[in-house]
Amino acid sequence: MFDLAQLFCTIDDFWKNFESLWKSHLISQNKSLPKRVSSLSMSEVMLILILFHSVRYRDFKTFYQNYICVFFKKEFPHLVSYTQFLELKKRALFPLYCFLFTLYGKCSGISFVDSTSLMVCHLKRAHSHKVFKGIAKYGKEAKGWFYGLKLHIIVNENGELLGFTLTPGNTSDLSVLPSLVKGLFGKLFGDKGYISREMFEKLLAQGLQLITKLKANMKNKLLNVVDKILLRKRGMVDSVIGRLKHGCHIEHSRHRSPWNFLVNLLAGLISYSLCPDKPSVRLEKSPIKLINMHSV
Numbered sequence: 001m002f003d004l005a006q007l008f009c010t011i012d013d014f015w016k017n018f019e020s021l022w023k024s025h026l027i028s029q030n031k032s033l034p035k036r037v038s039s040l041s042m043s044e045v046m047l048i049l050i051l052f053h054s055v056r057y058r059d060f061k062t063f064y065q066n067y068i069c070v071f072f073k074k075e076f077p078h079l080v081s082y083t084q085f086l087e088l089k090k091r092a093l094f095p096l097y098c099f100l101f102t103l104y105g106k107c108s109g110i111s112f113v114d115s116t117s118l119m120v121c122h123l124k125r126a127h128s129h130k131v132f133k134g135i136a137k138y139g140k141e142a143k144g145w146f147y148g149l150k151l152h153i154i155v156n157e158n159g160e161l162l163g164f165t166l167t168p169g170n171t172s173d174l175s176v177l178p179s180l181v182k183g184l185f186g187k188l189f190g191d192k193g194y195i196s197r198e199m200f201e202k203l204l205a206q207g208l209q210l211i212t213k214l215k216a217n218m219k220n221k222l223l224n225v226v227d228k229i230l231l232r233k234r235g236m237v238d239s240v241i242g243r244l245k246h247g248c249h250i251e252h253s254r255h256r257s258p259w260n261f262l263v264n265l266l267a268g269l270i271s272y273s274l275c276p277d278k279p280s281v282r283l284e285k286s287p288i289k290l291i292n293m294h295s296v
Helices: 004-024 042-052 060-071 082-091 093-101 123-128 173-180 197-205 225-247 258-274 287-295
Strands: 110-119 137-141 144-156 161-168 186-190 208-212
Touching: 004 042, 004 093, 042 060, 042 082, 042 093, 042 258, 060 082, 082 093, 082 258, 093 258, 110 137, 110 173, 110 225, 123 144, 144 173, 144 225, 161 173, 161 258, 173 197, 186 225, 197 208, 208 225, 225 258
Parallel strands: 110 186, 186 208
Antiparallel strands: 110 144, 137 144, 144 161
């Protein structure tokens, strides 16, 4: 669990600065339309959505009615009904998206990229699934076929998010890489799905070196010791994905609308970004430090 007071202050400070800027860019609405203001503030809505991904509840309705409304009445004195909260939940989509950007880590020159599937239903029910019709696609990963979307993420050596992209399940990892690595520099480590001579030269011209493992039918290439060690540490991004899926619950097949799916995903990414104990590569305890000292 997070420190509620500290987390609320962080979210509330963001919302106070963001709200005025956001409203200044909105198209003016008809003044005759009623403007209903909720008793629950947007900061509190965002806090509840983020807390859901830090506990073991997998059903948001049970979490809200049996956990928040029972044990957190003092912390949230103006709680609304579950039906009303669902309407507020949709309004939190864009604020959550912008708040996530404030939690991004800094690029240090060492980055890891990978993608994972986000199934929206069981493969046998894909033909009758209607919520994500026209959005979700069939895709294939190491475990087999799935029906849903793909989440592409980039993290630094400390496990901090540097960027993410959401695509249909049949999208190639290489196709989203140019837009995903904007603003990054140094070296980028990926799996065999990112092997491409053309992509390597394109990223190298931007100051980013793409390093991947080789397929069985490819000729071996020489790498320095540091790159070999970091390439072996690429599994760290798999630990990040595992934390997102099993710890922050960003994947389940009970969504009733794409909006709820996006809110759930963003709140899960924020919950992970706020965790202090992220998977990381401990460079100070690896041979890299000795190599750098020897080179000096």
